[in-house]
Amino acid sequence: MLTIEGLTKTYKTGDKALKNVSVSVPSGQVVGLIGPSGAGKSTLIRCINRLVEPTSGAVKMGDSDITRLSRSELRRARRRIGMIFQEYALVERLTVMENVLSGRLGYVPFWRSFTRRFPQESVDKAFALLERVGLGDHADKRADALSGGQRQRVGIARALEQDPELLLVDEPTASLDPKTSRQIMRLILEICRERGLPAIINIHDVVLAQDFTQRILGLRAGELVFDGAPDALDEAALTRIYGEEDWTAMRRRSGDEEPEHHSEREMVERLEGLA
């Protein structure tokens, strides 16, 4: 369970990126975070693992408040929070395996990571994850030799190698084609379901967000202006988040694909029922 209370971030330049944002995410829930560029989506998920230091407010995972942790405690907290990035952010000159194993850096001493002698169970886990994301044969390739979709799969495996209790996902499909985007979103969703893993997915594409997430948060100019089910995101809500625009074209397009969406969401809901 992740609880964010009164989170505020004011940058040195005086820009208020987040204004008193409060929200809680129960375990197993996949949340889509939408909003216009510059609304503070990136800042919000980076405040959770303190890649960006929040100005005030609390971020609670379980009992501990992440904003109050010391440096070494923060490193421990970070290793429980997996992060998937826009444009993958793999270390390009390292191999796929080294990238996946870098998910264990918070768990191993420096000499083990420096000599690449990770514990056997970490290596086993990494191989299993590469199989899971469909890259079993690519372990020793350099990360920059892979295609965009493959790289994002490595990014997903790296985040999972951490044994996370929460996934933060920043624009996972920003530089992928529509088909690969859907595949990547589906993969992330499947994995979250398999592990009962909560996730916050920061995403530009409203249709993708509606299709794949169970709850949508709308951010505008640092304020939370929408919090509800994907179905409740009507034209009024979109206007509240993004401003005036004729939304009918987008609504119609998402309507065209209705059959596929329905089955997708129904499956999510069915599986939730099982859990």
Added chain:
Amino acid sequence: MTTTTPRVWRRPPILIQDKRWRIAIYGGLVLYLIAAMASIEVDWVRVYTGLERGWRFVQGFLQPDFTSRWSDISQGLVESLTMTVTSTVVGVIISIPIGIGAARNLAPLPVYAVCRAIIALSRALQEIIIAILFVAMFGFGPFAGFLTLSFATIGFLAKLLAEDIEDIDARQVEAVRATGASWWQLVNYGVQPQVMPRLIGLSLYRLDINFRESAVIGIVGAGGIGATLNTAIDRYEFDSAGAILLIIIAIVMVAEYGSSTVRKWVQ
């Protein structure tokens, strides 16, 4: 059809907007250049007599004598090569921590300031000046040369390494930091893979430079092939000097070709 006057277009001046200032500044520069050229005094008679000495030098080149001073030459060469390799290795090893410390995105401000000061000091002092200082401190010979080249390597390599570190892709570093990595792990996983090819390339390049510099600083007494060359010229043995210069040119070309091949390979 009505004729209209065509609209004239001129590219707007880039550096100096005001036309009067433009004429004054450019005109002033040209006048200074002419005055400066005129002030150089050339003694044509001296040039004429010097031509003969120059010609003897060229003849020495055309008939290089490798044999009569070979033991001096080979000793100088070995000294120079030893000096080059050891000073490059020591210089690179010292430059790495200083370079990391001088990268603003990795080091805290006080460390950054100290490392940048070391780099500035090393770069401000030209090799010859340091060589003269070290020869005065440690006497003639290759040890002074070794220290000189190590010191010069630090300024060169640490500065370029720091700049390369400051230019790395921050997203890759952020991703490694997000896993809970410590500072050392962050450098090892997020930074090192990004700067390693350039570090290797720069080190090999510096090896080149150090060999060439070893010939120069030998002239002020810091040992090596430069000292041998200096002695040969002092004795008017231009055939031996020619041989030495040819050997230096050959080694520099081999080093140049070798290092560029290795650099391509590590990319």
